[in-house]
Amino acid sequence: MKIDHSQPLEYSTHKNEMNILGFWIFLGAEIMLFATLFTSYFIYENRVGNGPSGAEIFEITPVLIETVVLLTSSFTIGLAINAMRLNRPKAMLWFLGITLILGATFLSVEIYEFVHYYHVGATLQTSAFTGILLTTLGTHGAHVTFGLFWGIAIFLQIKKHGLTPETANKSFNYSLYWHFLDVMWIFIFSFIYLKGMM
Amino acid sequence: MEFFERFAIPHPDPMIYASMVAIVLVSIAIVAGLTYFKKWGYLWDEWLTTTDHKRIGIMYLISALIMLFRGGADAVMMRVQLSSPEMEFLNAQHYNEVFTTHGVVMIFFMAMPFVIGLMNYIVPLQIGARDVAFPRLNALSFWLFFAGAMLFNISFVIGGSPDAGWTNYFPLASNEFSQSVGVNYYMWALQISGIGTLMTGINFIVTIFRMRAPGMKLMKMPLFTWSALITNVIIVFAFPVLTVALLMGTFDRQFGTSFFATGNGGMDMYWANLFWVWGHPEVYILILPAFGIYSEIISTFSERNLYGYKSMVASMVLISLLSFFVWVHHFFTMGQGALTNSIFSITTMAIAIPTGIKIFNWLLTMWKGKIRFTVPMLYSVAFIPLFTVGGVTGVMLAMASADYQYHNTMFLVAHFHNTIIPGVVYAMLAGLTYWWPKMFGFILNERIGKWAFWFNVVGFVLAFFPMYITGLDGQARRMYTYSESTGFGPLNMLSFAGAGLMAIAFILIAYNIFYSIKNSPRNVGDDPWNARSLEWATHNPVPEYNFAITPEVNSSQALWDHKKKSHTLFKGKIDKIHMPNNSGIPIIMAGILFVFGFSFVFSIWPAVIIAAIAFFSCMLYSSFENDHGRYISAEEVKETEEKFGGAKK
Numbered sequence: 030m031k032i033d034h035s036q037p038l039e040y041s042t043h044k045n046e047m048n049i050l051g052f053w054i055f056l057g058a059e060i061m062l063f064a065t066l067f068t069s070y071f072i073y074e075n076r077v078g079n080g081p082s083g084a085e086i087f088e089i090t091p092v093l094i095e096t097v098v099l100l101t102s103s104f105t106i107g108l109a110i111n112a113m114r115l116n117r118p119k120a121m122l123w124f125l126g127i128t129l130i131l132g133a134t135f136l137s138v139e140i141y142e143f144v145h146y147y148h149v150g151a152t153l154q155t156s157a158f159t160g161i162l163l164t165t166l167g168t169h170g171a172h173v174t175f176g177l178f179w180g181i182a183i184f185l186q187i188k189k190h191g192l193t194p195e196t197a198n199k200s201f202n203y204s205l206y207w208h209f210l211d212v213m214w215i216f217i218f219s220f221i222y223l224k225g226m227m
Numbered sequence: 228m229e230f231f232e233r234f235a236i237p238h239p240d241p242m243i244y245a246s247m248v249a250i251v252l253v254s255i256a257i258v259a260g261l262t263y264f265k266k267w268g269y270l271w272d273e274w275l276t277t278t279d280h281k282r283i284g285i286m287y288l289i290s291a292l293i294m295l296f297r298g299g300a301d302a303v304m305m306r307v308q309l310s311s312p313e314m315e316f317l318n319a320q321h322y323n324e325v326f327t328t329h330g331v332v333m334i335f336f337m338a339m340p341f342v343i344g345l346m347n348y349i350v351p352l353q354i355g356a357r358d359v360a361f362p363r364l365n366a367l368s369f370w371l372f373f374a375g376a377m378l379f380n381i382s383f384v385i386g387g388s389p390d391a392g393w394t395n396y397f398p399l400a401s402n403e404f405s406q407s408v409g410v411n412y413y414m415w416a417l418q419i420s421g422i423g424t425l426m427t428g429i430n431f432i433v434t435i436f437r438m439r440a441p442g443m444k445l446m447k448m449p450l451f452t453w454s455a456l457i458t459n460v461i462i463v464f465a466f467p468v469l470t471v472a473l474l475m476g477t478f479d480r481q482f483g484t485s486f487f488a489t490g491n492g493g494m495d496m497y498w499a500n501l502f503w504v505w506g507h508p509e510v511y512i513l514i515l516p517a518f519g520i521y522s523e524i525i526s527t528f529s530e531r532n533l534y535g536y537k538s539m540v541a542s543m544v545l546i547s548l549l550s551f552f553v554w555v556h557h558f559f560t561m562g563q564g565a566l567t568n569s570i571f572s573i574t575t576m577a578i579a580i581p582t583g584i585k586i587f588n589w590l591l592t593m594w595k596g597k598i599r600f601t602v603p604m605l606y607s608v609a610f611i612p613l614f615t616v617g618g619v620t621g622v623m624l625a626m627a628s629a630d631y632q633y634h635n636t637m638f639l640v641a642h643f644h645n646t647i648i649p650g651v652v653y654a655m656l657a658g659l660t661y662w663w664p665k666m667f668g669f670i671l672n673e674r675i676g677k678w679a680f681w682f683n684v685v686g687f688v689l690a691f692f693p694m695y696i697t698g699l700d701g702q703a704r705r706m707y708t709y710s711e712s713t714g715f716g717p718l719n720m721l722s723f724a725g726a727g728l729m730a731i732a733f734i735l736i737a738y739n740i741f742y743s744i745k746n747s748p749r750n751v752g753d754d755p756w757n758a759r760s761l762e763w764a765t766h767n768p769v770p771e772y773n774f775a776i777t778p779e780v781n782s783s784q785a786l787w788d789h790k791k792k793s794h795t796l797f798k799g800k801i802d803k804i805h806m807p808n809n810s811g812i813p814i815i816m817a818g819i820l821f822v823f824g825f826s827f828v829f830s831i832w833p834a835v836i837i838a839a840i841a842f843f844s845c846m847l848y849s850s851f852e853n854d855h856g857r858y859i860s861a862e863e864v865k866e867t868e869e870k871f872g873g874a875k876k
């Protein structure tokens with residue numbers, strides 16, 4: 030492996046650079062995936078059948094907690110990458126750890142939110158609207174869950190090997206993924222919750 | 228026993244039982260043969276775990292050819308059933324199943340792997356790379372495709388075939404109207420292979436952007452590589468739409484959602500929209516690589532530069548953009564109103580413009596060329612007029628108001644076969660024949676090849692042109708029979724004869740492969756066609772590292788420059804070469820997904836959960852694995868080069 034020291038660690042080999050480009054393209058596909066889900070959501074938004082509408086079931090508190098927690102985690106993963114660039118693995122692990130804890134918090138609140146929907150009678154089967162609502166939120170939540178496991182794997186690898194071109198590369202892609210989920214959440218927050226509650 | 232009842236076939240038939248027995252016997256024979264000849268190790272080490280783009284390409288091609296015969300058998304059954312009025316060969320239900328599997332198999336499991344297989348083999352060679360950007364991911368893509376294909380193909384003997392058409396429109400595809408698990412198979416087979424395709428898309432975009440040989444600017448790439456790049460961009464944008472559609476379809480059928488239902492807020496037409504938002508780009512995913520192949524072949528066998536390289540690239544880019552804005556033309560008759568229909572009518576017709584530009588470029592390339600009518604060239608020459616007919620009838624269909632007459636008739640069937648067979652299938656046959664010596668070091672017998680070609684072309688015209696007429700007269704597609712008084716009988720008999728000729732063509736092609744393996748001379752050299760682009764600058768067949776020295780190029784016709792302008796391709800000396808390691812992970816992951824898909828189809832939840840956990844464990848394992856590949860030493864490279872007939876300049 031040729032290592033180019035003028036570049037940050039995560040870009041320092043040809044392989045790394047390709048990984049990052051590939052990951053960006055993957056995120057492009059993910060954007061298409063979420064765009065399709067959002068379009069579907071808008072299509073079904075008012076097609077509530079005999080079920081409740083968004084305004085009737087959305088609760089602002091858990092949603093706000095989720096939003097704050099996830100936005101903060103996007104900030105802390107940014108700090109982690111910054112620490113990585115400064116070559117401070119300890120600090121990086123701290124920030125990565127905090128990110129994961131925030132991610133888990135987000136997920137717990139989201140599970141609470143789902144239980145709430147179940148109790149007010151908004152399940153997958155209730156109507157096309159509740160179906161697409163839960164599918165869209167669920168897809169995002171599944172991505173966060175996957176992200177948590179991936180983050181733990183990276184955490185352990187940095188702990189074991191330190192900051193190498195490989196671990197730095199993975200962490201960088203991971204941060205892209207995490208920011209991406211955050212952006213998707215901002216869309217969910219604005220166009221599903223806020224719009225629905227208005 | 229109750230547990231096993233779900234695996235029974237809902238609409239049994241002696242033919243299905245016969246196939247079942249045949250499948251079991253063939254499987255036993257394969258396993259026994261591999262064991263007897265002690266080939267398991269070889270198979271595992273050299274093929275199943277390979278990450279070499281060339282071997283993966285060949286596995287794609289073999290699968291595609293096998294699927295061509297499966298889809299072809301379906302086709303012949305349909306033509307037999309329609310050959311005369313009131314035929315009683317297939318009943319309505321079986322006819323439904325057969326046209327459904329025919330469409331799905333041909334598009335997803337024949338055309339797609341054929342295209343991707345040729346891309347796999349050729350693109351890295353055309354850009355002077357040693358492999359693709361992510362070799363292991365590439366293997367995973369293949370195995371996911373394969374798992375999806377196998378899942379789909381067992382449906383008719385375990386649990387029942389899908390029967391709602393390859394377009395799988397709801398509400399027909401809902402539980403209410405498609406009661407067997409068939410449509411579940413459709414969902415999961417396409418989902419699994421579709422994810423593989425998406426990863427191929429990512430892989431090849433990075434490969435083409437980041438692994439080109441020094442000097443190969445984007446506008447100096449051979450046209451097949453250009454078409455591959457554009458195709459893969461379409462894949463990345465189109466396939467996620469299919470992913471979501473399939474997911475929603477699965478939810479409707481298995482979790483009781485009502486996305487595509489007629490009540491409860493659902494909207495059945497939304498499936499048709501999602502399907503074609505993916506589906507129309509999909510037809511361009513198939514045709515653009517075909518255009519790329521024709522460009523290579525026509526320029527080689529006319530011994531001329533491709534005419535209008537830049538306009539060729541520009542028109543492909545334009546087609547790829549337009550392909551996302553035409554999907555409504557597949558259901559003009561479903562009531563979206565005149566304005567919407569008019570807009571989509573115009574965007575659809577607009578596609579004919581860049582396509583027309585390409586047709587003229589090919590013609591001008593041949594103009595005054597020294598044309599050699601080899602088998603690949605014959606297919607390319609036949610393609611031009613035949614495909615033009617397909618395009619013109621496409622424009623006819625694109626006239627929204629007139630489409631009320633043609634829609635869902637045999638006219639439509641004739642149109643898309645007219646684009647797909649001379650367009651895609653001929654290109655694949657031409658490409659396979661053209662690059663065959665690249666892959667195996669000998670040429671397929673030209674005489675048998677030409678016979679097959681003529682059977683193919685005459686058969687095609689006989690089989691499909693009558694459908695234009697019966698279609699205009701009102702013969703509906705997807706109807707298992709018609710009455711004597713319609714007068715469709717004679718023309719359908721003609722179609723049947725044409726289908727028979729095509730069947731002979733494909734049998735001849737298969738025979739040619741066996742014949743040539745035995746009889747073709749092996750001393751064809753490294754440049755048997757007097758070709759132009761970089762893939763022909765290395766040995767035939769290609770050593771595992773592709774190029775001993777990374778080539779330096781300064782045009783899209785690197786080899787031609789080398790031959791005619793004495794451009795030196797390989798400067799410098801042989802060094803050690805970095806290669807990816809084999810890995811068993813991709814095939815294991817695909818096997819797990821197969822189990823996952825199968826259990827999901829039958830709603831066997833414990834197995835679904837176990838398979839999902841196993842799948843993610845494999846990902847985790849890969850993440851922790853430290854695989855840095857291996858090196859082939861300079862000495863070893865030199866030795867191999869000698870064996871292949873000396874180093875290249």
Ligand code: HEM
Pocket residue numbers: 394510511513514556557558575576578579582617618619620621622624625626630633634635639642643646647650651
């Ligand atoms: C100038 C180019 C083309 C035009 C204007 C065109 C137009 C159309 C239109 C309007 C329809 C829908 C008709 C209906 O349902 O009544 C259609 C169907 C179709 N076309 Fe084309 N087309 C073109 C090229 C192609 C190509 C290149 C391919 C494939 C490689 C293709 C494959 C298909 C398929 C598969 C269907 C319909 C399948 C189905 O409904 O099951 N077309 N085309």
Ligand SMILES: [Cu+2]
Pocket residue numbers: 506507510553554556557
């Ligand atoms: Cu179309």
